[in-house]
Amino acid sequence: MIVLALVLLPILAGIIMLLIPAREENPVLAKGAGTVIALIEFALALGARDSEFSLRPWLSRPFESSFHFGATGISFWIVLLLAVVTFSAILAMSVPRQRQFVAQMLLLEGTMMGVFLAKDLLLFALFWDLMLLPVFFGLLGWGEHPATAWRYFIYNFAGGLALLLATATFGVLFGSTDVIGRTDVHVVGSWVPWIFIGFAFAFLVKTPVWPLHTWMPPTYSNTPPPMVAVVSAVQSKAGLYGLIVICMAFMPDYLKAYAGVLIVLGVISLLYGAVVSLVQNDTKRIVAYSSLSHLGLIVVAICSFNAIALQGALIYIIAHGLFSAGMFLTLGYVEAREDTRSLVRLGGLGAVNPKLAGALCITSLAALGLPGLAGFVGEIVILTGVFQAGFIWVTILALIPIVIAAAYMLRLFQGVMNGPEVEDLPVRRDLTWLEGIALAPIVLALVVLGVNPHALTTFDPAQYNATQTQVAQGVAR
Amino acid sequence: MIVNVTNADWSAIAPTSIVAVTALVVLIADLLAPKHINRYAAIVIASIGIIVAGVIAYNQFRSGVNYGAFGGAFILGGFSTVFEEIILIAALGSIVLYSAIGREDRIAGAIALMLWSTSGAMLMAGAGNLMTIFLGLELLSLALYCLCGLADRPTSRESALKYLILSSMASGFLVYGMALLFGASGSVALADLTQPALATNPLFWMGAGMFFVGIAFKLSLVPFHAWSPDVYEGAPLPVTAYMSVATKAATLAVFARFMYAAIPSGIGDKLLLPIWILAAISMIVGNVGMLAQHDLKRLIAYSGIAQVGYILTALAGGTPLGLRYAIYYLAAYTFMNLGAFAVAALISGDREEGSRLANYRGLGRRHPAAAAFMTFFLLAMAGLPPTAGFLGKILILSTSVSAGYAWLGVILIVGTAISLYAYAKVIRAMYQRDEHAHVHEAKANVPLAWASAVVCFVLVIAMTFYPLTPSNVLPLVK
Numbered sequence: 001m002i003v004l005a006l007v008l009l010p011i012l013a014g015i016i017m018l019l020i021p022a023r024e025e026n027p028v029l030a031k032g033a034g035t036v037i038a039l040i041e042f043a044l045a046l047g048a049r050d051s052e053f054s055l056r057p058w059l060s061r062p063f064e065s066s067f068h069f070g071a072t073g074i075s076f077w078i079v080l081l082l083a084v085v086t087f088s089a090i091l092a093m094s095v096p097r098q099r100q101f102v103a104q105m106l107l108l109e110g111t112m113m114g115v116f117l118a119k120d121l122l123l124f125a126l127f128w129d130l131m132l133l134p135v136f137f138g139l140l141g142w143g144e145h146p147a148t149a150w151r152y153f154i155y156n157f158a159g160g161l162a163l164l165l166a167t168a169t170f171g172v173l174f175g176s177t178d179v180i181g182r183t184d185v186h187v188v189g190s191w192v193p194w195i196f197i198g199f200a201f202a203f204l205v206k207t208p209v210w211p212l213h214t215w216m217p218p219t220y221s222n223t224p225p226p227m228v229a230v231v232s233a234v235q236s237k238a239g240l241y242g243l244i245v246i247c248m249a250f251m252p253d254y255l256k257a258y259a260g261v262l263i264v265l266g267v268i269s270l271l272y273g274a275v276v277s278l279v280q281n282d283t284k285r286i287v288a289y290s291s292l293s294h295l296g297l298i299v300v301a302i303c304s305f306n307a308i309a310l311q312g313a314l315i316y317i318i319a320h321g322l323f324s325a326g327m328f329l330t331l332g333y334v335e336a337r338e339d340t341r342s343l344v345r346l347g348g349l350g351a352v353n354p355k356l357a358g359a360l361c362i363t364s365l366a367a368l369g370l371p372g373l374a375g376f377v378g379e380i381v382i383l384t385g386v387f388q389a390g391f392i393w394v395t396i397l398a399l400i401p402i403v404i405a406a407a408y409m410l411r412l413f414q415g416v417m418n419g420p421e422v423e424d425l426p427v428r429r430d431l432t433w434l435e436g437i438a439l440a441p442i443v444l445a446l447v448v449l450g451v452n453p454h455a456l457t458t459f460d461p462a463q464y465n466a467t468q469t470q471v472a473q474g475v476a477r
Numbered sequence: 478m479i480v481n482v483t484n485a486d487w488s489a490i491a492p493t494s495i496v497a498v499t500a501l502v503v504l505i506a507d508l509l510a511p512k513h514i515n516r517y518a519a520i521v522i523a524s525i526g527i528i529v530a531g532v533i534a535y536n537q538f539r540s541g542v543n544y545g546a547f548g549g550a551f552i553l554g555g556f557s558t559v560f561e562e563i564i565l566i567a568a569l570g571s572i573v574l575y576s577a578i579g580r581e582d583r584i585a586g587a588i589a590l591m592l593w594s595t596s597g598a599m600l601m602a603g604a605g606n607l608m609t610i611f612l613g614l615e616l617l618s619l620a621l622y623c624l625c626g627l628a629d630r631p632t633s634r635e636s637a638l639k640y641l642i643l644s645s646m647a648s649g650f651l652v653y654g655m656a657l658l659f660g661a662s663g664s665v666a667l668a669d670l671t672q673p674a675l676a677t678n679p680l681f682w683m684g685a686g687m688f689f690v691g692i693a694f695k696l697s698l699v700p701f702h703a704w705s706p707d708v709y710e711g712a713p714l715p716v717t718a719y720m721s722v723a724t725k726a727a728t729l730a731v732f733a734r735f736m737y738a739a740i741p742s743g744i745g746d747k748l749l750l751p752i753w754i755l756a757a758i759s760m761i762v763g764n765v766g767m768l769a770q771h772d773l774k775r776l777i778a779y780s781g782i783a784q785v786g787y788i789l790t791a792l793a794g795g796t797p798l799g800l801r802y803a804i805y806y807l808a809a810y811t812f813m814n815l816g817a818f819a820v821a822a823l824i825s826g827d828r829e830e831g832s833r834l835a836n837y838r839g840l841g842r843r844h845p846a847a848a849a850f851m852t853f854f855l856l857a858m859a860g861l862p863p864t865a866g867f868l869g870k871i872l873i874l875s876t877s878v879s880a881g882y883a884w885l886g887v888i889l890i891v892g893t894a895i896s897l898y899a900y901a902k903v904i905r906a907m908y909q910r911d912e913h914a915h916v917h918e919a920k921a922n923v924p925l926a927w928a929s930a931v932v933c934f935v936l937v938i939a940m941t942f943y944p945l946t947p948s949n950v951l952p953l954v955k
Contacts, residue, residue, distance in 0.1 A: 018849075059944060062798055062875045122871065126862040133861070140908050150901065157861075157897050161890045164860075164867075168874035168886070191878075 002048045003069040003117050004055065006041060006079065007127075011110035013037045014134075017103035027098035031090060034102035038087040041109065045083040049076050058122065063171030066178050068119040073181065074314055077456060078116045078241060081318055082109060082234045084441050085325040089226035092329075092438035094336065095142060101224070104141075108134035108230055115238050121177035121246070125167045128202070128238065129160040135223065135231055143222040155215040159205035166198025170250075185250050196254040199247055200262075206239035207295050209262075210269040220288035221341075225332020228284070232291050233325035237317050240295070243302050244310070259303040266303065267397050269296030274401035277408045281343045283331045286412050287324060290367060293401050294320050300394060301382040309385025315453055316378025319366065319446070323375055326363035326442040330356065333435055334416060337428040343415035345425070350417030355431035357417040359439050366446045368409040369402055374449035381453075480548035489546035489553035492530035492537075492561055493599040496568075499526025500592035507585030519585040520576040523592060524569065531565045534558045541949050549605045549666050552734075555949035557603035559804055560730040563811055564602060564723045568595040570815040570929055571719035577925040578826045579715060580629070587627055591719060594620035598727035605954060606665040607655040610731050614651070614695070617727060618644050621720060625712040630829045636711025643694070643704040651691025657684030667739040668954040676741040685748060688735070695728040698755040698789075699762040702782050706770075709778040714827045717774050718818035721781050722811045729785070729807060733792060733800060738953035745795055753793050757885055760786035760892035767899035773821055773832040776899065777814065780858055783892055784810050790889050791873040794880020801946040802872040809857075809865035809940055816933030817854040822926045823847050834906055841908040848907045850930050855900040857937050860893050865940035872944070 017030065052070035059065040071079055086109045095101045111134065114127030132153060139149035169191055171177045179185045187195065205212045220228050247255045255262075273293030280286045294316070301313040333356060334349065335341050350357035366373035379402060387395040431439075449456060487494075503519050503526075510518045538558035545552050572588055579587060597616025604610040622644070626637030655665075661680035662669050675681040690701070697705040709717045736749055763783030770776040788810070791803035824840065824847055825831025841848040857864035870893065877886040 058942070059872075061946075062872065062879060125871075126867065129867070130862050133856075137908075140905065146905065146909070149905075150898075153901060154894070154898060158894050161894055164871060165874055165886060165890050168871050169878045169883075171871075172875045172879045191883075 001053055002044055002051050003053045003071050006044050006048060006071070007069060007110055007113045007117055009044070009110070010037055010041060010106040010113065014103040014106035014110060017099060017106065020099070025097070025099060027094075030099035030102045031093065034090040034106060035087065037106055038083065038090050038109070041113075042080075042083040042087055045071070045076075045080045048079065052119070054119075058120070063174070064176040064178060065120055065122045065171065067123060068178050069114075069117040069123075070119045070181065071117055074241065074244065074317075075116045077314070077318055078234065078237055078321075079113060081237075081321045082112055082116070082230070084445065085230050085233045085321065088325065088329060088438040088442055089229045092333075092432070092435040093224075093226040095224050095226070097141070101138070101142060101226075104134040104138050105226060105230070108138075108227065108235075112230075112234055112238070116241060119178065119180045121167045121170060121179060124180065124242075125160070125163050128163055129157065131235060131238070132156050132160065135219075135227065135235070138227045139219065139223055142224045142227075145218070145222055148218045148222040151215045152219040155205055155212070159202035162198040163202035166195045166202070169195050169198070179250065180245055187250060192251060193254055196247060196251045196258070199242065199251075200258065203239035203242040203247070204262075204265070204299075206242075207236055207299065208239070208292065209265045209296060209299055210272050210292070211265075213269065213292050216292065217285050217288045220291070220328075221282055221284040225284075225328055225335065229325040229328040229332070232288070232328060233321035236291065236295060237321060240298050240302065240313070240317055243299070244313070248302065255303065256305060259305065262303040263300050263391065263394060266296040266299035267394060269293065270300065270398055270401045274404040274408065278404060278411070283334070283341045283343060283346070283412060283416065284328065286408060287327050287331065287367075290405065290408065291320070291324055293405065294324075294367075297379070297382060297398060297401075300386060300391075300398060304386045304389040304391055304394070306385040306389035308388060309382050312378055312381030312383075312385050315374070315449070315456055316382060318456060319374035319378045319449060322442050322446050322449075323363045323366040323373075326359070326439060326446070327367060329439060329442075330360045330363060331416075333431065334360075338425050343412070345422065346416045347419040347425075348417070348421035349425075351421060353417075353430045355436065359431065359443065360413055360417060362443050362446065364409040364413050366450070368405045372447070372450045374446045374453070377450060377453040482547065485544060486546040486551075489537075489544055490551055490600075490603070492534040492558075492565070493596045493603075495526055495530040495533070496565075496592050496599065497596040499523060499530075500589040500596075502526070503585055503589045503592065516576065516581055516584050519588050520572065523572050523588045526592065527565050527569045527572070527595075531562060531569075534561045534565070538562070538947070538949075543952065545605055545954075549668065549954075550609045551600070551603045552605035552954060553603060554953070555947055556730070556734065556800075556951070556953055559947045559950060560602035560726055561599045563726045563804075563808055564595055564598045567719055567722035567726065567811055567815065568592065570722075570819070570933075571715045573925050573929050574715035574718055574819060574822050575713070577923045578822045579713060580627075583627060587624060587713075587716075590620040590624050591716075594624070594719070595723065598723045601727040602730040604731060604734070605667055607658060607667070608665050611648075611652055611655060613727065614648065614731075617724065618648065621716070621724070624716045624719075625708060627716065628711075628713040628827060628829075630711070632711035632829060633713065634711075636708045639704055639711075640708045647691045647694030647701070649691075650687045650694070654684045654687030654689075654691060657681075658688060660684070666954075667734060670739040671741055673741050673743070676744045681741070682748075685740075689752060692728060692732050692735075693752070693755055696725060696732070696785050697778075697782050698752075698785065699759040699782065700755075702759065702762070705782065706766075706775040706778040709774045710772055710832075714774070714818060714822055714832065717777075718815055721777060721814050721818075725781065725785055726807055726811070729788060729803070733803065734953045736792065737795060737800065737951070749793075752789065753882065753885060756786040756789035756793070757888045759783060760790075760888050761895070764892040764895040764899065767896060768902075770899070771834050773817075773834060773837070773903070776834070776903065777817065780896065780899075781814070783896060784858070786892065787870070787873055787889055790877050790882065790885040793877060793882040793885055796876060796880050797951050799876045799880060800950055801948070802869070802876050804950065805865075805940075805944065805946045806869035806873060809869045809937065812933045812936045812940070813854050813857045813864075813866060816930050816937065817851065817858070819926045819930040819933065820847055820851045820854065823923055823930065824851075834903060837903060837906045838909055839907070850934060851907065852904050853934060854937075855903055859897045859900045863938060863941050865937045865944075868941045868944055
C-alpha cells in the first residue's frame with residue numbers, strides 16, 4: 001500500500017494543482033504544498049523498504065500483467081534518492097508560474113516513482129514514457145529554447161518505443177511481464193537478441209551513452225535548475241536501473257555477448273564527456289558533460305560482470321545522484337543571483353558568498369572523487385571490480401577521466417567562486433536559510449555515504465560469490 | 478431461393494432498422510415541431526433512437542447468439558454487434574457535435590442523413606453476403622456525399638464532389654470484384670468463398686484483387702488515400718468526425734469478415750500479403766504525411782491512414798486474439814478521434830479557417846482546459862501512456878510478433894516515432910508563447926462538445942486500465 005501511495009500521491013497532487021484555476025497565483029503557497037507532499041513522500045519512502053503491493057491483474061492475454069509495485073533491493077535506494085532530491089529541488093525554488101511548475105515537479109516525481117517501483121515490465125514501460133512528459137512540458141514552458149524540448153522528447157520517445165516493442169515480445173515469449181525481481185525468468189528463442197537490443201537501446205538513450213547523448217547537454221542546460229537536478233540525479237538512472245534489473249537479470253548471456261560493445265561505448269563516453277567538459281563555458285553544460293562521463297563509468301561497471309563492480313555501480317548511482325543534484329541546485333542559485341551561467345562572466349563570488357562557495361565546493365569535490373565523500377567510494381569500488389574482472393586496460397583508461405575530472409571541477413569552482421571580483425556583476429545576498437536547508441540533506445548524505453558506504457547495502461555479501469546474474473536478481477529482488 | 482422470413486430475422490436487424498426509422502421520425506418531427514424547438518427535437522429523437530439501438534445490440538451481444546438472418550444475408554453475432562456499437566457511438570458523438578456547432582436550419586436533414594449512413598454502416602458490419610456488403614456501402618456513401626457538401630463554402634462542395642467521384646470509382650472496383658467472385662464461386666454468400674477449388678481459379682484471384690482495391694480505397698490505404706485529406710478538410714467538422722470513424726469501422730468489419738471467413742483455406746498468406754504491404758506503406762506514408770499538414774482535419778486524415786495500418790497489423794496472421802485487439806484498438810481510435818474533434822469543435826466551431834493549425838497558437842493561454850484535452854487526445858493517438866492508444870499498441874505489437882508478422886510491428890514502431898513529431902508540432906503550437914497569433918475565435922464553451930470531450934477522455938483512460946476485449950466475436954459466418 002505504501003508503494004502505491006508513493007506513486008499516486010504526487011501524481012494526484014500534481015494534477016489537482018494543475019486544475020486549480022489560476023486567478024490568484026500564490027507562489028509561496030504552491031511551493032509550500034509541493035514541499036509538504038515531497039516531505040510526505042520522503043517519509044513514505046523511508047518506510048517502504050521491502051514492501052510490495054499488487055493491486056489487481058491488468059492483462060491476462062496475450063501475456064499476464066498486473067499492477068504490481070515493490071520497493072525492494074536497489075529500487076528502495078533510488079526511490080529514497082528521488083524523494084530527497086525532489087524535496088531539495090522544490091524547497092528553495094523560484095520560477096515564474098510557480099504553481100504549474102511545482103505541479104510538473106510532482107508529476108515528475110510520481111511518474112519516476114512508478115518507473116523504479118514497478119515490478120511489472122508493462123507498468124515499467126508505461127511509467128517510462130510517462131516520465132518524459134513533465135520534463136517535456138517543463139522545457140516547453142520554462143526552458144530558454146523550446147526547441148530543446150523536441151530533441152529530448154523525440155530521442156527518449158524513440159527509446160520508449162523500442163522498450164515497448166521489446167516488452168511486448170518479451171511478454172509473448174515468456175507469457176508474463178510481472179517479472180522484475182523474479183529469479184526464475186529465462187527467455188529463450190531466436191527473438192531474445194532483438195528483445196535485448198530493444199531494451200538496451202532504450203536504456204542507453206536514457207542514460208545516455210555516446211553516441212546517443214546528443215539530446216542531453218542542451219536539455220540539461222535549458223531545463224530550470226530544480227527540474228534538471230531531479231532529471232540528472234534520478235531520471236538518468238532509469239537506464240542503468242533497467243540494464244541491471246532487466247538486461248542483466250533476464251538476458252545475461254546477451255549482455256555478456258554485447259558487453260564488449262557496451263564497455264567501448266562506456267569508455268568513449270567516459271573520455272569524451274570529460275574532455276568536452278573541460279572546454280565548456282556554460283556551468284550547467286560542464287556538469288552535463290561530467291554526467292556523461294560519470295554515467296559511462298557505471299555502464300562499464302555493469303558490463304564488466306563482476307560483483308564488486310556492480311556493488312560499486314550501486315553506490316555510484318546514489319552518489320552521482322546526490323552530487324549532480326547538489327551541483328545543479330547550487331549553480332541554479334548562482335544563476336538566479338547573477339543572471340548568467342557563463343564562466344567568462346562569473347568570478348570572485350566566493351568572497352561575498354562563503355556559504356554558496358562551501359556548497360559548490362563540497363558537491364564538486366564529491367564529483368571529482370575526493371576521498372571521504374561518496375563519489376570516491378563509488379569510483380574506487382568500481383575500478384577495483386573492473387580490474388578484478390580482468391579489464392586492465394579499461395581500468396587504466398578509466399583512470400584518465402578521473403584526473404581530468406579534477407581539472408574541470410576545479411576550473412568550474414575557481415571560475416565561479418575564486419579570482420578577482422567582477423565589477424559589473426550584481427552583488428546579491430549569500431545562501432538563504434531555505435536554500436541552505438534544501439542543500440543540507442544532499443551534502444549530509446554525501447559525507448555520510450563517503451565515510452560509511454556500508455549504509456548502502458543492497459544485497460547480502462553471500463551473493464558476492466554467486467554469478468553475476470544471481471547478484472543482479474538479488475539486486476532487483 | 479425462397480427464404481422464409483421469421484421474427485428472428487427481423488430482430489437480428491432490429492438495431493439497424495431502428496436507426497433507419499429514427500431518421501424518418503427526425504424528418505417528420507422537423508416538419509411538425511414548432512421552429513424554436515425543432516433543433517432540440519431532432520437531437521433528442523436521434524439520441525433516443527441510437528441509444529435504443531445500442532441497448533438492443535448490446536443485449537444481442539450478451540446473448541451470444543450467432544444467427545444468419547435472411548438466409549445468411551445478415552449475420553448476427555458478437556462480431557457484428559461489437560462493430561454496430563462502435564458505429565453507433567461514432568454516430569452519437571458526431572450528432573452531438575453537429576447539434577453543438579452545425580447550421581441550425583439544416584440540422585434535421587443532416588441528422589437524418591447521418592442516421593441513414595449509420596444504418597448502412599451497420600449493415601456492412603453484419604453483411605454475410607456480397608450483396609449486403611454493397612447495399613450497406615452504398616447507403617453509407619450516398620448519405621455521406623450529401624453530408625460532405627453541407628457546409629457553406631467552396632471547399633465543402635469540392636469535398637463532396639471529390640468524394641462522390643472517387644468513391645464511386647472505388648465502388649465500381651468493388652462491385653466488379655464481387656461479380657467476378659460470384660462468377661467463380663456461383664454464390665453471393667461469403668461462406669461459399671471458402672471452397673478449396675477456388676484457390677486455383679483465376680477468376681477468384683481477379684475478383685478478390687478488385688474487391689481489395691475497393692476496400693483499400695474505402696480504408697484510405699496508401700496508395701488509395703489521396704482523397705481522404707481533401708474530403709476531410711472540406712466536410713463539416715462533425716461529418717469529418719463521423720467519417721473518420723464510421724466508414725473505417727464498417728469497411729474494417731467487411732474486410733475482417735472476408736479475411737477470417739471467406740478465403741479458401743491455405744492461401745490466406747499469399748492472398749493477403751499485398752494488403753499487409755499496403756498497411757505497412759500506409760503506416761509510414763500516413764505518419765510522414767502528417768508532418769507537412771497545416772490543418773487539423775488534414776492531420777487527422779493522415780493520422781487515420783496510419784491508424785488503419787495499425788489495426789491491420791493486429792489482423793495480420795488471422796489469429797482470433799488479433800481480431801479482438803483490432804476491435805480494441807478501433808474502439809480506442811474511435812474515442813480518441815471523437816474527443817479530438819469535440820475539442821476542435823469547441824475551439825473553432827465549423828469555420829473553414831477554424832481548423833488551421835495557426836489557429837491553435839497560444840491556445841494553452843486562452844483556453845487551458847481545451848488545450849489540455851487536445852494535448853491528451855493527440856498524445857493518445859501517438860500512443861503515450863496512460864491511454865488506450867498505448868495499451869492498444871502493446872497488444873497489437875504482441876499479437877503481430879506471435880503471429881509471425883513482427884516486421885509489421887517494427888514498421889508500426891517506426892511510424893509511431895514519426896507520428897509523435899507531428900502530434901507534438903500541434904502541441905507546441907498550442908503552448909507556444911506567441912501573442913501575435915491571428916486567431917479566429919469561436920464560442921469556446923459549448924456544453925455538449927465539452928461533455929463529449931470529457932466522456933471520451935474518461936473512456937480512453939478507463940480502457941487502459943480495464944482492457945476489455947470482446948471474446949465472442951468468432952465465428953464470423955453462419
